[in-house]
Each structure stands twice: as structure tokens, then as C-alpha cells.
Amino acid sequence: MTLKCISPIDGSVFAERETLSRESAFEAAGRARKAQAAWATRPLAERSALVMKGVEAVGAMNDDIVPELAWQMGRPIRYGGEFGGFNERASHMAAIAEDALADISVGEDETFKRYIKRVPHGVVFVVAPWNYPYMTAINTVAPALIAGNTVILKHATQTLLVGERMAQAFHAAGVPEDVFQNVFLSHDVTNDLIAGNAFDFVNFTGSVGGGRAMERAAAGTFTGVGTELGGKDPAYVMEDADLGAAVDTLVDGAMFNSGQCCCGIERIYVHESLYDSFVELAVAIVKGYKLGNPLDAETTIGPMANVRFADEVRAQIAEAVEAGAIAHIAPFAEDDGGAYLTPQILTNVNHDMRVMRDESFGPVVGIMKVASDDEAIRLMNDSEFGLTASLWTRNLERAEHVGDRIETGTVFMNRADYLDPGLCWTGCKNTGRGGGLSQIGYHNLTRPKSYHLKKITA
Known part of the structure; x- marks a missing residue:
């Protein structure tokens, strides 16, 4: 063979x-x-x-x-x-x-x-x-x-x-x-x-x-x-978060390596007081990406590793949009319908959509508005997977308290998508x-x- x-x-x-x-x-x-x-x-x-x-x-x-x-x-x-x-x-x-x-x-x-x-x-x-x-x-x-x-x-x-x-x-x-x-x-x-x-x-x-x-x-x-x-790693941006740091880190965590990261951010829950600003800043970052040949030094996001992986991400996005989601990124000129895929941010999403349930493993992230810790925790735990979760707050005790209630292998505070070799890399549920x-x-x-x-x- x-x-x-x-x-x-x-x-x-x-x-x-x-x-x-x-x-x-x-x-x-x-x-x-x-x-x-x-x-x-x-x-x-x-x-x-x-x-x-x-x-x-x-x-x-x-x-x-x-x-x-x-x-x-x-x-x-x-x-x-x-x-x-x-x-x-x-x-x-x-x-x-x-x-x-x-x-x-x-x-x-x-x-x-x-x-x-x-x-x-x-x-x-x-x-x-x-x-x-x-x-x-x-x-x-x-x-x-x-x-x-x-x-x-x-x-x-x-x-x-x-x-x-x-x-x-x-x-x-x-x-x-x-x-x-x-x-x-x-x-x-x-x-x-x-x-x-x-x-x-x-x-x-x-x-x-x-x-x-x-x-x-x-x-x-x-x-x-x-x-x-598998993973479907969530982030929760609380009302006291450093907004700029949260947007920069979480967008990178969702899109780096064309979203093909074990602990990449696949869904983001933002407190209602920061939601509009978060989405606006996130969209601006992604619109600035350069999709193209990874051998070119100017390229910031390359093709997905295989056309069939890109096809699955496109399918999840299309299904979500058909069900009412809003896609904020217009197709890039370099998007060839194959491995080269436009990175996407979706809002007006919910957990009935596959893009918020199934592993995407690609450059797409759904963003939802939440009103409280309890709502965010319920949504973060509404997944068959549990690898990492990223919490954004200035309050260490609050992060620890929320982290104790999340079904996950690693709890991050004010960071994401990183593997610390001093900590055990582990997961729960179908992870x-x-x-x-x-x-x-x-x-x-x-x-x-x-x-x-x-x-x-x-």
C-alpha cells in the first residue's frame, strides 16, 4: 500500500x-x-x-x-x-x-x-x-x-x-x-x-x-x-475583561494555523456589555488577514491541510447562515472553493447549529452574547468535548470559581491556545x-x- x-x-x-x-x-x-x-x-x-x-x-x-x-x-x-x-x-x-x-x-x-x-x-x-x-x-x-x-x-x-x-x-x-x-x-x-x-x-x-x-x-x-x-473549546469574555487583549488573543486562537489547532477557540461567549465592541474589533482583525500560498512571506493564513477539511467547514458555515447566522467576512479573492478558505466570524448563532456543536477544526468561530456567568457556564458545558476553556476577567477568584464549574481539561485565564509543559495536558468527555x-x-x-x-x- x-x-x-x-x-x-x-x-x-x-x-x-x-x-x-x-x-x-x-x-x-x-x-x-x-x-x-x-x-x-x-x-x-x-x-x-x-x-x-x-x-x-x-x-x-x-x-x-x-x-x-x-x-x-x-x-x-x-x-x-x-x-x-x-x-x-x-x-x-x-x-x-x-x-x-x-x-x-x-x-x-x-x-x-x-x-x-x-x-x-x-x-x-x-x-x-x-x-x-x-x-x-x-x-x-x-x-x-x-x-x-x-x-x-x-x-x-x-x-x-x-x-x-x-x-x-x-x-x-x-x-x-x-x-x-x-x-x-x-x-x-x-x-x-x-x-x-x-x-x-x-x-x-x-x-x-x-x-x-x-x-x-x-x-x-x-x-x-x-x-x-476532538475539541470545541470555548471562551468566555466577562464584563471586566481587558477587551483589546481578549479580542487579539481569541481571534488568533481561533484562526492561527487556519483554525487547525487541538485547543483552538471554536466558540466565544461575550458579556452583553462588551459584545458589540468585541465583534467589531474581531471582524476588523480577520478582514486584515492575507490568505495565500504559505511559501509567501506576506501570507498570514494558508490553505487548510486538505480539501475535505475545508469542505466540512464550508458546510458548517453554509448550514448556519441558512438557519439565520450572520457571516461578517466577505469571501476573499484567494478563496478557491478548495483548500484555500476565507476565515469567517459568525454571529446570531445558537447551539442548534453544527458550527456551535461539532468540531470545525478550521478558520471559523461563532460569537454569542451572554448575560451572566451561569448562562456562559451552561453554554460552555453544552458540548460533547472538553479540552480547554478560556476565561477573560481581572478577578482571579471569579475565574477559579467559574473554572471549577466547567467540564474541561484545562482552564485558562486571560490566555488561550497554549500548552504549558508543566501542566498535565488532558481532556474529558469525548476529548x-x-x-x-x-x-x-x-x-x-x-x-x-x-x-x-x-x-x-x-
């Missing part, structure tokens, strides 16, 4: 790779399992240093990576790629590894010594998405390797070259080839590997349907599965289960092993 990356820039085949046969895929998993014990016996500091050398090697490739990403998934080159976040996340996980993986002492006296170790699962399978292909992959790859696991990485077809780049860099840095492998797999072979106990832990970032497929494949194997799936980064990320990539040692004193 041949995997093909169709570039959103011009619809050409940018890259293609042959998938592994079932036999070859199981052989790769077997090599990873065989290599894991020796890798885990290396000192933690050595594993961590090798991973960070691999990260540095990826950084050295950045001049090539940035245009490569534009060709693969459409992000404008003006934004410089992902190495800043890639390095930040790996560096943080390396810095906290010793404490996060330290033994938990339960007590020692003249009779007993008791403690709990964190030991690696074994072989970790990472299935990474295309929208932030380097940063999402490193969230698991770095801590999994540092903790003593071996890793097999499978990247999305839209970003075929990312896993190759990472493997090349990590191998050049000294990470053994069988310890970190990049593979190209069909869905059927992926299913067979998981169902066949080839892995000890699976981390998947992608669609709700993809997450369900992973869980079905793992059913009965007792293989742990961590998932980060999935598990948690990456932070100390909890290490706990999810290891298992506890208890020691109850009785001393012979006579």
Missing part, C-alpha cells in the same frame, strides 16, 4: 511512502521489545542527554523543515515552524525527569524497607497527528524514551516526512535505531499490531473515530491507551482520557512497581 501526502498548496503529491507488510511491522515491534531492556538499564541522565541531543538535531534541520511543513499541511513559513515549542516541551520533561521518576519511599525501619518504583511500560506506540506534527509527537516521544521505553512512531499521512526527520535526528544523536523507530502502516496492520499485543502502551492524538478504533483494537489485550481526540507532559505524563508512561522487603535481623 502507498501512502500519499497531497499538498494543500497546489494539490500535487508532495511525498509518498510504502507501508510495511504485516510481517515486517511485527518484526519492527519485536526489535523494539528486544532493545528495550538494554535501553532501560542506561542511566536516566544518559537517556535524557541523548534525547536532548536528538531535539537539538531536529532544530538544526529547521530551515528545511519550515517549507516542508508548508508543503505538507499549509502553515505559512512566516511563523517559523514548531521548534520553539518542540524544544520547550522536551527540555521541561528532561528537567523534571529525575524527580518525576524518583522512587516513592513508604518507610524503612529495622524490619522493613518499602518503596514504589516507576518502571517503563516497555514498547510505546505513538500515533501522531498532522496539525502540529512535531510538537504533538514530542509530547510523548521525549518522556517515553527518557523513562526507559522504546518508541515506535506512526505519523499522519498528511505529514509523512515528520517521523523520518525525527528518527534521522535522534539516530544521529546516538539513540539506537531499534529504540526509536518511525514506521509507515496501513490501518489494518496498525489494528493487528495493537490487537496482537505488540505494544505495552498506545498514545493516540486524532479524531474521536480514530480513538474508538484504537480502543477497539486494544480490547481484551490490557494494553493501556491514552487519547486526545478522551489520559494525560501528557508534566509529572503526570511520566506516570502515564510508566507503571508502579512496589517493593516490600523484610530484613533478616537475627
Whole structure:
């Protein structure tokens, strides 16, 4: 089977790779399992240093990576790629590894010594998405390797070259080839590997349907599965918010990367006292965007990664407008009816519309007027998803109180669309289960092993 990356820039085949046969895929998993014990016996500091050398090697490739990403998934080159976040996340996980993986002492006296170790699962399978292909992959790859696991990485077809780049860099840095492998797999072979106990832990970032497929494949194997799936992240702008900061941050959070962000802002609730001003300022920002070829330095918003993604966003917008929504942005000249899509702001929307319920994952956001915290909380919770929520107020205690009532994985105050590696990246409801980064990320990539040692004193 041949995997093909169709570039959103011009619809050409940018890259293609042959998938592994079932036999070859199981052989790769077997090599990873065989290599894991020796890798885990290396000192933690050595594993961590090798991973960070691999990260540095990826950084050295950045001049090539940035245009490569534009060709693969459409992000404008003006934004410089992902190495800043890639390095930040790996560096943080390396810095906290010793404490996060330290033994938990339960007590020692003249009779007993008791403690709990964190030991690696074994072989970790990472299935990474295309929208932030380097940063999402490193969230698991770095801590999994540092903790003593071996890793097999499978990247999305839209970003075929990312896993190759990472493997090349990590191998050049000294990470053994069988310890970190990049593979190209069909869905059927992926299913067979998981169902066949080839892995000890699976981390998947992608669609709700993809997450369900992973869980079905793992059913009965007792293989742990961590998932980060869909989102419909809300923002609530309270009457005491810094209006300018709220508009700038939330519009960027909705439109950056053509709206293709896991924690992008997809719906905004604004207190009635600020609503009109908020909409006016937001529309002015979006009207100033430059849609175009992501290889052009002037382009501020590129094409969506695939025509079918743009088609879904267009459908949601059209349905909303037919039901009474107001579209504030006239079609851009560069909107070709395909991957190049006009960013859109909608008002007069409600939760009967798919654009306010279903994941859009594109450059569109609906804005609704609210009169109170209770109304905003009810609307924010009226979703099958729960990844992040963004609150805008000058009152910290109020934000904490509102945050306690929101069904979400992360609560932001006066910021949005950011992943802090010191915090657990997690979700609830149909956004999935598990948690990456932070100390909890290490706990999810290891298992506890208890020691109850009785001393012979006579």
C-alpha cells in the first residue's frame, strides 16, 4: 500500500511512502521489545542527554523543515515552524525527569524497607497527528524514551516526512535505531499490531473515530491507551475583561494555523456589555488577514491541510447562515472553493447549529452574547468535548470559581491556545482520557512497581 501526502498548496503529491507488510511491522515491534531492556538499564541522565541531543538535531534541520511543513499541511513559513515549542516541551520533561521518576519511599525501619518504583511500560506506540506534527509527537516521544521505553512512531499521512526527520535526528544523536523507530502502516496492520499485543502502551492524538478504533483494537489485550481526540473549546469574555487583549488573543486562537489547532477557540461567549465592541474589533482583525500560498512571506493564513477539511467547514458555515447566522467576512479573492478558505466570524448563532456543536477544526468561530456567568457556564458545558476553556476577567477568584464549574481539561485565564509543559495536558468527555507532559505524563508512561522487603535481623 502507498501512502500519499497531497499538498494543500497546489494539490500535487508532495511525498509518498510504502507501508510495511504485516510481517515486517511485527518484526519492527519485536526489535523494539528486544532493545528495550538494554535501553532501560542506561542511566536516566544518559537517556535524557541523548534525547536532548536528538531535539537539538531536529532544530538544526529547521530551515528545511519550515517549507516542508508548508508543503505538507499549509502553515505559512512566516511563523517559523514548531521548534520553539518542540524544544520547550522536551527540555521541561528532561528537567523534571529525575524527580518525576524518583522512587516513592513508604518507610524503612529495622524490619522493613518499602518503596514504589516507576518502571517503563516497555514498547510505546505513538500515533501522531498532522496539525502540529512535531510538537504533538514530542509530547510523548521525549518522556517515553527518557523513562526507559522504546518508541515506535506512526505519523499522519498528511505529514509523512515528520517521523523520518525525527528518527534521522535522534539516530544521529546516538539513540539506537531499534529504540526509536518511525514506521509507515496501513490501518489494518496498525489494528493487528495493537490487537496482537505488540505494544505495552498506545498514545493516540486524532479524531474521536480514530480513538474508538484504537480502543477497539486494544480490547481484551490490557494494553493501556491514552487519547486526545476532538475539541470545541470555548471562551468566555466577562464584563471586566481587558477587551483589546481578549479580542487579539481569541481571534488568533481561533484562526492561527487556519483554525487547525487541538485547543483552538471554536466558540466565544461575550458579556452583553462588551459584545458589540468585541465583534467589531474581531471582524476588523480577520478582514486584515492575507490568505495565500504559505511559501509567501506576506501570507498570514494558508490553505487548510486538505480539501475535505475545508469542505466540512464550508458546510458548517453554509448550514448556519441558512438557519439565520450572520457571516461578517466577505469571501476573499484567494478563496478557491478548495483548500484555500476565507476565515469567517459568525454571529446570531445558537447551539442548534453544527458550527456551535461539532468540531470545525478550521478558520471559523461563532460569537454569542451572554448575560451572566451561569448562562456562559451552561453554554460552555453544552458540548460533547472538553479540552480547554478560556476565561477573560481581572478577578482571579471569579475565574477559579467559574473554572471549577466547567467540564474541561484545562482552564485558562486571560490566555488561550497554549500548552504549558508543566501542566498535565488532558481532556474529558469525548476529548478522551489520559494525560501528557508534566509529572503526570511520566506516570502515564510508566507503571508502579512496589517493593516490600523484610530484613533478616537475627
